[in-house]
Amino acid sequence: xxxxxxxxxxxxxxxxxxLGPFADQASVDALNEQLGANEPLLTQYxxxxxxxxxxxxxxxxxxxxVSDVLIDPLVASGKLALLAFVIVVPLxxxxxxxxxxxxxxxxxxxxxxxxxxxxxxxxxxxxVFFIVIFALGLGLFPTTAQFPDGASVFTQIEYLFLPALCxxxxxxxxxxxxxxxxxxxxxxxxxxxxxxxxGLPRRTVIRRHVLRNSLLPTIAVVATQAGYLMxxxxxxxxxxxxxxxGQAIVRAALxxxxxxxxxxxxxxxxxxxxxxxxxxxxxxxxNPRVRLGAxx
Amino acid sequence: xxxxxxxxxxxxxxxxxxxxxxxxxxxARVATKERLALLRRSKSxxxxxxxxxxxxxxxxxxxxxxxxxxxxxxxINDLLSPxxxxxxxxxxxxxxxxxxxxxxxxxxxxxxxxxxxLATVVGTALGLVTGYFxxxxxxxxxxxxxxxxxxxxxxxxxxxxxxxxxxxxTLILIIGVLFAPIISRTVRAxxxxxxxxEYVSAARLRNxxxxxxxxxxxxxxxxxxxxxEFTVRLGYSIFVAAGLSFxxxxxxxxxxxxxxxxxxxxxxxxxxxxxPVLFPSLAIATLVIGVNLIADGxxxxxER
Numbered sequence: 251x252x253x254x255x256x257x258x259x260x261x262x263x264x265x266x267x268x269l270g271p272f273a274d275q276a277s278v279d280a281l282n283e284q285l286g287a288n289e290p291l292l293t294q295y296x297x298x299x300x301x302x303x304x305x306x307x308x309x310x311x312x313x314x315x316v317s318d319v320l321i322d323p324l325v326a327s328g329k330l331a332l333l334a335f336v337i338v339v340p341l342x343x344x345x346x347x348x349x350x351x352x353x354x355x356x357x358x359x360x361x362x363x364x365x366x367x368x369x370x371x372x373x374x375x376x377x378v379f380f381i382v383i384f385a386l387g388l389g390l391f392p393t394t395a396q397f398p399d400g401a402s403v404f405t406q407i408e409y410l411f412l413p414a415l416c417x418x419x420x421x422x423x424x425x426x427x428x429x430x431x432x433x434x435x436x437x438x439x440x441x442x443x444x445x446x447x448x449g450l451p452r453r454t455v456i457r458r459h460v461l462r463n464s465l466l467p468t469i470a471v472v473a474t475q476a477g478y479l480m481x482x483x484x485x486x487x488x489x490x491x492x493x494x495x496g497q498a499i500v501r502a503a504l505x506x507x508x509x510x511x512x513x514x515x516x517x518x519x520x521x522x523x524x525x526x527x528x529x530x531x532x533x534x535x536x537n538p539r540v541r542l543g544a545x546x
Numbered sequence: 547x548x549x550x551x552x553x554x555x556x557x558x559x560x561x562x563x564x565x566x567x568x569x570x571x572x573x574a575r576v577a578t579k580e581r582l583a584l585l586r587r588s589k590s591x592x593x594x595x596x597x598x599x600x601x602x603x604x605x606x607x608x609x610x611x612x613x614x615x616x617x618x619x620x621x622i623n624d625l626l627s628p629x630x631x632x633x634x635x636x637x638x639x640x641x642x643x644x645x646x647x648x649x650x651x652x653x654x655x656x657x658x659x660x661x662x663x664l665a666t667v668v669g670t671a672l673g674l675v676t677g678y679f680x681x682x683x684x685x686x687x688x689x690x691x692x693x694x695x696x697x698x699x700x701x702x703x704x705x706x707x708x709x710x711x712x713x714x715x716t717l718i719l720i721i722g723v724l725f726a727p728i729i730s731r732t733v734r735a736x737x738x739x740x741x742x743x744e745y746v747s748a749a750r751l752r753n754x755x756x757x758x759x760x761x762x763x764x765x766x767x768x769x770x771x772x773x774x775e776f777t778v779r780l781g782y783s784i785f786v787a788a789g790l791s792f793x794x795x796x797x798x799x800x801x802x803x804x805x806x807x808x809x810x811x812x813x814x815x816x817x818x819x820x821x822p823v824l825f826p827s828l829a830i831a832t833l834v835i836g837v838n839l840i841a842d843g844x845x846x847x848x849e850r
Contacts (some may be wrong), residue, residue, distance in 0.1 A: 363590075363842060370781045370834045372788045374808055378827040382820045393816035415631070481698025485789055489812050499701070500793055503708045515701060524696075 291465025319510050320498060324517060327494035329425050332354050334417035339472055342422045343465065350464070353434055353458070361426060369423030373482045376416040377489045385413060394491045412491045417482050421475050428471040432464035439463070464513065466536060473529030480518045584847035597836030605651040612645035616802045628821055635810050635821035646802035647825050653803040654833070657717050657796075660781040664722030665729055665783070666776050673733025674760045674768075684734075691727035699724050700789050707795035708774060717796045721783045723825025724841075732775045736768040768789055770848040777841035781834055788830050804830050 342365075349361040368376075385393040436442060437460055445455045479528035484496035489499075495514060502510035586593050604611075614632075620640035628635040634643035672691075676684040703720045712715045740746065741764065749759045790796035791805030799806060806827035811822035 268686070367835050367838045370785055370787050370838050372792070372805070372834075374792050374805070374812075375827040375830050378808060378812070378815070378823045379831075381815055382824050386815070386818060386820055457623075478698050482698040483702070484698075484700055485792060488793065489808075497757070499554050503704055504794065506708070511705070515705060518698070518701060 275376065278434050285488040287348045299500050320495065320514055320517065323493055323498040324496040326492065327480075327487065327496060329406070329485070330413055330492065330494060331417070331476070331479050331483065333407065334414040334421070335415060335472075335476070338421045338425065341418070343468060344426035345422065346426040346431075346468070347433050347461065347464070348455075349426065350430045350433030350437065353437075358430075362430065365426045367423075368419045369421075371419070373416050373420055373485045374489050376419045377413070377486060380412045380415055387410035394486070396490075396492055410492075413486045413492060417479060420482055421479065425471055427466060429465065429468045433459055433460060436460040436464040437517045466533060469532050469536065471502075473525045476521070476525035480521060571632050575586075576592060581847045583613045585843055588843035590839040591847070592834045594839030594841075594843060597832055598840060601651045601833050601836070604648045605655040608649040608651060612648050614641075614642035614645045616641065616645040616649040617800055618642075633826045635819075637807065637822035638814060641802075643807075643822050643825050646807060647804070647829050650802040650804045650807060650826060651833070653714070653797050653801055654787055654805075654830075657714060657787045658780060659722070659767065661718045661721035661783045661787065661800065661828060662725065662776060662780045664718060665723060665725035665779060666772065668829060669729025669775075670733050670765070670772055672730035674737055674764060676730065677734035677737025678756075678760055678764065687730075689729060699786055700793075703786060703790050704793060712790075712795045712798060714797055717787055717790060720790070721786050723740035724786070725779050725783060729772075729779060731777050732771055733768060736771045737764055740764050741765055774841070774848050777844045781837040781841060784830070784834055784837060790846070 283407060294372055345361045345365065349358040352358050381393050384390045391412050392409055394409070397406045442455060442459050445459045446452070450458075480496070483494055486492070487494040487496040488500055495517065499514040499518075501507070501510060609616075618641065620636070622640065623636055624640040626636040626640075632642050632644065633648060637643055637646070644696055672687060676687045702724055706720045706723075707716055725764055746759065746763060749763045754763070787796055788805035790802050792809045795810060797803040799804055799810070808823050809824040810818070810820075815823050
């Protein structure tokens with residue numbers, strides 16, 4: 251199913267991207283020439299796609315190889331995303347489980363409604379709040395994320411903490427909601443009742459019977475969020491002036507640097523697909539029912 | 547102030563109810579009445595309506611109320627800190643931040659609801675068709691929908707904005723088209739259960755035309771999920787519209803849009819000039835929270 255999805259999604263998106271530049275280039279003849287846009291659409295698409303597969307991303311309009319323009323930012327964005335995930339995943343799962351155990355209580359409403367509201371507030375708004383409070387007000391963190399070259403891991407984390415926190419705010423609600431829903435379902439299941447009636451302490455019941463079952467769907471959501479995270483990165487990197495893939499894409503879009511834009515967006519698409527694939531694999535590895543069902 | 551915003555929230559729901567009433571007179575009217583009663587008692591709905599109502603008033607009458615012209619720049623008095631004269635200070639071009647925040651409600655409150663209405667209309671039609679027909683129509687449309695959903699909304703929006711050239715209309719179209727598939731999935735799921743019910747078979751046996759079955763029979767019965775989805779999506783379209791404007795691919799200068807204001811002034815924040823970015827950010831946050839509170843109230847009233 252994943253392979254099918256991949257096959258469906260990639261050409262569709264690339265076609266859209268090829269069409270996008272076209273509409274714009276009608277007025278920009280010089281750029282047209284450079285891109286060989288006078289060739290038939292399919293030929294062009296094939297040329298670009300086949301060279302993408304072999305790792306040749308072409309040249310940006312400033313005559314730098316696209317791979318050069320994109321590789322460093324991709325690594326930089328990876329660091330930021332990793333930090334955000336390291337913070338948000340345990341936090342959101344804990345929040346979701348706590349909310350589920352105290353379902354209907356004030357704590358539950360605070361986590362559920364608060365989490366979802368936090369999710370709906372744009373990343374740059376969080377960024378402004380955090381910069382004003384933690385960077386300007388308390389002077390705890392720098393206002394930009396671009397750490398000096400050769401900075402130690404701890405300095406890097408210090409610089410990346412505020413941007414990561416913005417992403418955490420946006421992601422927390424989704425993951426916590428999934429963890430909450432999964433836990434509530436598991437709490438109501440027959441095996442949980444059996445375990446409780448068997449006389450097991452509540453702590454053991456929750457750890458051994460509830461959590462094992464409830465966290466499965468959460469893992470799938472976490473991986474899906476990795477794709478959405480890329481969208482958030484675009485905005486966060488801009489406001490914190492961080493040289494990541496998101497900023498590279500926005501700059502390419504503003505400068506109409508079509509090769510960089512195409513490859514950058516395709517890279518994000520690939521990251522998204524890989525994340526979905528990993529989610530599916532993790533899901534089947536962790537879930538005995540799916541694992542055993544597949545081997546039969 | 548608590549009295550004025552309420553009609554704003556009430557009409558929003560009111561526009562949807564006549565359709566329900568029209569289809570199955572007695573039952574539907576009672577159900578609608580119950581839902582409205584539930585809504586009126588919902589604390590989050592009332593709180594949300596007050597917040598959103600405040601911004602709606604600002605959007606409509608803001609220009610008459612603000613102390614200064616939100617577009618008039620005054621380069622000598624740039625980046626003045628908040629004072630009695632400029633309540634929220636002035637921005638990089640010396641424009642009054644308070645006036646710009648108040649009047650800035652207009653752009654987002656035009657774009658987000660229109661985009662969401664577009665998405666809901668298109669998404670509902672798609673959902674009805676895919677859910678009712680199944681088969682190859684469903685397959686083809688579902689694949690296209692998956693393709694659209696495969697990339698983060700902001701990035702898709704950015705690409706389309708680059709292709710079409712950024713403007714308010716483009717922004718509405720982008721959000722409408724990107725959200726339609728999401729809404730169609732919700733509607734499709736609801737239609738899948740409705741189509742098996744007896745009243746649909748009855749209509750089919752009466753030899754009713756398919757459009758009538760879809761829009762006359764099924765639509766009124768899936769109105770609940772659609773209204774809930776509409777309010778939830780409204781929050782997200784504010785999110786996306788503000789994000790794209792911030793990136794420079796949404797509403798264009800010199801409009802006093804909030805996202806744009808942050809974009810124009812975030813460069814000076816590290817110099818300690820927090821006011822031209824903080825106040826529009828607060829405005830976005832309150833509007834989003836208000837819409838979410840409304841969505842929360844609507845969801846608990848409409849989902850049994």
